[in-house]
Structures are given as structure tokens and as C-alpha cells.
Amino acid sequence: MNMTVEGPKAIANIPMTRMLVLTGEGADRGEIEALVGFSPRISASPLDAARLPEQLAGAAADLVVANVGGLGDPQLQLLGDIRALAPQLPLIVISPQLSPEETRRLFRLDIHDWLPKPLQAGDLIDSIQKVMRSRQVGSNRVHAVVSAVGGAGATTLALSMADLAATHFVRKQGSVALFDLDFSLGNCGYAINMVNDFNLGSVAATPRRVDSEFMKVIQKKHPNGVFLYSFKRPELNTELNGYELVLRMLDAVSAEHDHTFLDIPYYETEWKEDVFSAVNSFSLVCELNLPAIKHTLDQIARIRALRGGDVPVHVLINKHESSLFGERIGKRRLRELFEETPFHFVPAASAQLGQALDRGVLPSEVSKRSRFLKALTKYMKAVQMTAEMAK
Numbered sequence: 001m002n003m004t005v006e007g008p009k010a011i012a013n014i015p016m017t018r019m020l021v022l023t024g025e026g027a028d029r030g031e032i033e034a035l036v037g038f039s040p041r042i043s044a045s046p047l048d049a050a051r052l053p054e055q056l057a058g059a060a061a062d063l064v065v066a067n068v069g070g071l072g073d074p075q076l077q078l079l080g081d082i083r084a085l086a087p088q089l090p091l092i093v094i095s096p097q098l099s100p101e102e103t104r105r106l107f108r109l110d111i112h113d114w115l116p117k118p119l120q121a122g123d124l125i126d127s128i129q130k131v132m133r134s135r136q137v138g139s140n141r142v143h144a145v146v147s148a149v150g151g152a153g154a155t156t157l158a159l160s161m162a163d164l165a166a167t168h169f170v171r172k173q174g175s176v177a178l179f180d181l182d183f184s185l186g187n188c189g190y191a192i193n194m195v196n197d198f199n200l201g202s203v204a205a206t207p208r209r210v211d212s213e214f215m216k217v218i219q220k221k222h223p224n225g226v227f228l229y230s231f232k233r234p235e236l237n238t239e240l241n242g243y244e245l246v247l248r249m250l251d252a253v254s255a256e257h258d259h260t261f262l263d264i265p266y267y268e269t270e271w272k273e274d275v276f277s278a279v280n281s282f283s284l285v286c287e288l289n290l291p292a293i294k295h296t297l298d299q300i301a302r303i304r305a306l307r308g309g310d311v312p313v314h315v316l317i318n319k320h321e322s323s324l325f326g327e328r329i330g331k332r333r334l335r336e337l338f339e340e341t342p343f344h345f346v347p348a349a350s351a352q353l354g355q356a357l358d359r360g361v362l363p364s365e366v367s368k369r370s371r372f373l374k375a376l377t378k379y380m381k382a383v384q385m386t387a388e389m390a391k
Contacts, residue, residue, distance in 0.1 A: 017132055018061045020047040020089075024078065026069020032094070035121040042128065049078055056086040063090040063112075063131055065124075071095055071102045076109070083109050090131040094119055100240045107247055108274060114244075115208070123208075130211055142254050143385065144279040147266040148296040153318040154285040155180075155187050156353055156363065157346065158263040160376055161283075163362050165259055166225040169380070169389040177219075177227040177257040179250065181275070182265040186232030193360030194220045200233045204241045210248040212256045224362065229253055237269060246271045250278075259389060266295070276303055281312040281385065288317050288329055293337060300341055314383050315343040322347075344379045347371045 019036070021044050023029045029046075036042045047055055047064060064082055068075045075095075082091060090112040097116050098106065106114055113127045145161065147154035162178040170176055180188035189195045198218045203209050220228045229249070236242040246269075254260045262279065264272070276282075284299050286292040296315055303313055315338060334343055349363070349372035356363045364373060 017042045017063070017128060019044045019128070020055070020061045020064045021045065022047040022049065022064065022066040022068075022078070022082070024049075024066065024068035024070075024075055027067040027094075031119075032065055032067050032124070035119065035124050036128075039125060042125075047082075052081055052085055056082065056089075061089060063092060063128065065092045065094065065128075067094045069096070071098055071106060076105060079106075079109050079111070083111075092124075092127055092131065094124075100243070103241075103244050104270065107244060110278075112251075113208075126211075140254055140258055140260070141281070142260045142262065142279045143281045143283065144262045144264055144275065145283045145285060146264045146299060148284050148286040148299055149292045150266050152266070152285045152287055152292065153353075154265075155182070155191060155263050157283070157285055157316060157318060157376065158261050159188060159191060160363050160373065161380065162226045162261045163224055163364055164373070164377055164380060165261070165385075165389055167364070168377070169385075170259060174258040174389065175227065175256070176225065177229065177253055177260045178263065179253050179260055180228075180230035180263045181246070181269075182263060183231060183236045184234045184265070184267075186230045188228060188263055189220070189230035189232070191357055191360070192222065192228075192362055194222065194228055194230070196220055196228075196231050198231065200231050200245065201235055201239065204236065204239045204245050207241050207245040207248050210245065210252055212252045215249065215252045215256060222362075224364075227257060243270050247274060250275065273302075273306065276306050279311075281314075281383070283314055283316050283379075283383075285316045285318050287319055290329070293329070293334075297337065300338075312383060313341055314379075315341055316346055316379065317343055318346045319348045319350075320345040342383075344375075344382065346375050346379070 019042060021032045023032075023046070033044050036044055045061070064086065066079060066082065079091070079093065091109070092113045092115065093106060093111050094115045094117065103114070112131050115123055115127060143161070145154050145158040158178060162176055166176040178188060180186055186195070196218065215229070222228060236245065239245070262275065264275065282303060284296050286296040300313060303311065349370055352363055352366050352370050352372060356366045359366070363370070367373070
């Protein structure tokens with residue numbers, strides 16, 4: 001994105017970006033400084049691998065740029081040390097071309113960008129500007145709606161939660177997005193008749209093209225205000241660069257919107273654990289039967305192993321039908337199974353949801369006062385999701 005700044009007063013208002021530069025073995029020590037030297041708003045200081053704890057402890061810097069000659073175990077260890085010592089600092093890595101496996105290992109370090117050599121000055125400046133823009137967005141939240149089993153109805157719940165957030169809970173200046181991560185079907189777009197025909201495969205070979213400006217071009221906006229990212233591109237699940245492409249898309253979308261809901265499928269993908277490691281809350285969707293509950297318990301254990309006990313995890317038991325003669329699996333038994341993980345019921349609404357799907361509209365457009373939407377609104381309030389959205 002080009003930005004025109006007029007006059008010395010305007011230039012003075014742009015904050016200085018303070019950058020630490022680590023030069024690894026096999027990399028040119030002066031390469032990065034030469035690329036950004038013409039910019040009066042970027043200051044570069046060397047980062048010594050032997051003095052990482054000293055230099056990174058309370059470092060008065062905005063980001064770290066690591067220029068490495070390869071990505072073997074020593075380099076990965078060094079980058080891991082930087083991330084452990086300064087988890088709050090964005091990290092940009094510059095290296096020769098990487099294999100798909102090396103790319104996966106690199107992005108698991110929670111880096112903010114990777115630039116392949118040969119490098120142009122504009123590439124690095126653009127990457128630094130994107131990082132600084134994303135740092136300014138500190139309150140953006142990402143909510144994962146995860147299907148524990150196929151057919152649990154997570155897509156419908158994700159659509160309705162994003163709908164409620166946009167129409168009831170987010171202030172006018174806020175924005176809400178729904179990102180459909182089931183590329184096999186892209187069902188969020190089909191459910192509300194907003195199919196996106198953009199071929200993501202056309203950028204899979206060059207994932208670095210993906211930024212907030214690119215996502216703005218390919219997004220769709222529902223009349224209720226929700227920005228939808230939903231693509232039926234099953235080849236992404238096996239595409240060599242699919243991992244990097246998905247993570248870059250997620251970074252761009254979550255930086256752009258105040259609240260992003262993710263519709264995450266039940267099946268395994270190579271990026272699933274990375275997404276689990278980064279979201280702010282989990283809504284696990286299942287039905288009231290023992291196989292579905294067991295799969296949900298497996299997901300809870302996985303999330304706790306990744307994130308510990310602090311991240312909010314809630315279970316949504318969908319398509320629930322109450323009975324006068326007691327449930328097959330009562331609340332007492334559910335408390336025993338889920339232990340400290342809260343669970344909530346969402347009533348079955350087959351007629352409303354069937355009509356919405358047939359018409360290609362949101363459930364709220366069929367009935368705004370249904371038991372289904374009331375229960376979902378109650379859930380969002382109970383987990384304090386609405387309080388976050390009011391900030």
C-alpha cells in the first residue's frame with residue numbers, strides 16, 4: 001500500500017520504528033541495514049546471538065529481523081531463544097527458499113512474517129509496515145467454533161454467533177468477521193448464498209501476496225455487517241504451501257477485524273494445532289450422545305495440553321431436545337464427564353434451520369425470537385463474549 005506524506009510536519013508525526021537485526025551464519029551482515037537505510041523512520045541496531053538475554057531484556061525495540069543463511073537446527077534453536085526471551089516482539093525472518101517442512105517448523109515459532117531471498121527493499125519495508133499496523137491492534141479477538149464430530153452443526157452456530165455479534169453486541173465502529181476453515185466444503189458461503197468463486201490456488205505458490213489489502217479484495221460482506229471469508233477449495237488441504245497460506249490469511253483477517261469467528265472442522269489439518277495455539281476462546285460443538293462427548297473430551301484434553309487452564313473453553317451441546325421423562329445422559333453425568341469445563345444446551349430448531357438453509361439466509365432472518373437464538377444469545381452473555389465486544 002502506497003502512502004503519501006506531505007511536508008516535514010507530517011513526517012514528524014510518523015513514529016520511529018526501532019528494529020533489532022540478527023545476522024546468522026552465512027548471511028551478509030550489512031544486507032538489512034542497506035535495504036532500510038534510505039528510510040528516515042526506521043532505525044536498525046545489531047542483535048548479538050551471544051548477548052540475547054542482555055539485549056532482549058526490556059529491549060526498547062519494536063521488532064526483530066533475523067537474517068539467516070539457512071534453517072537448520074542451530075538456526076531454529078536461535079530463533080526459538082529469541083521468541084522465548086521476547087515473546088511480545090514481532091519477529092520477521094529472512095532466509096533462502098524453504099521446503100514445506102522447514103516452512104511449517106518456522107511458522108510454529110509464531111513468527112510474524114517470512115521473506116525469501118533474493119530480497120528487495122520494498123518487500124522488507126512492506127513487511128515492517130504490516131507488522132507495525134498489526135501491533136496497533138491489540139484488542140482484536142478470535143473465537144474458535146470447533147466441530148467435535150461431523151454433522152454437529154458448528155457451521156450454523158458459527159454463522160449465528162457472528163450474526164448476533166454484528167447486530168446486537170458490537171458497537172458501530174467495530175467489525176465482525178467469519179472465517180470458514182473447512183475448505184473442503186466452504187459451507188458457510190453456501191448456507192447464506194454468498195459463494196466465493198475466488199481461486200485461492202492462484203496465490204498458493206506465493207503466500208507472501210496475502211495481506212490485509214488482499215483479503216479486503218476477496219472478502220464478501222453480508223447486509224447484517226458480517227465480513228465473510230468462505231472458500232470451497234479442497235486442494236488447499238494437500239497443497240504444499242497450504243499451511244503458510246492459511247496462517248497468513250488468518251493473520252490478515254484477525255488484524256483487520258475486532259472480532260473474528262472461526263468455523264473449524266472436526267477433521268485434522270496440518271495448521272489446526274497452530275490455530276488452537278493462538279485463538280482467544282473455544283466453543284466446542286457436539287451432540288448429546290456418548291461418542292460425540294468422548295470426541296469432545298479428546299479436544300478438551302488437546303487444548304489444555306496446548307494452552308493450559310487459562311484459555312476459555314466451553315461445550316455447546318447442539319440439537320438438544322428436552323424430555324419429560326429424563327435425559328439419556330443427565331446433567332449430573334455430564335458434569336462428571338466434563339468436570340470443570342462448562343457446558344451449555346442449544347435447542348433443536350430443525351424447521352427454522354431447514355428453512356434458512358433452503359432460502360440461503362441466516363436463521364435470524366427466518367425468526368429473530370426463536371428458542372435457538374435466545375439460547376445462543378444467553379450463551380454468548382454467559383461466557384462474557386458480549387462484554388468483550390462492548391469494550
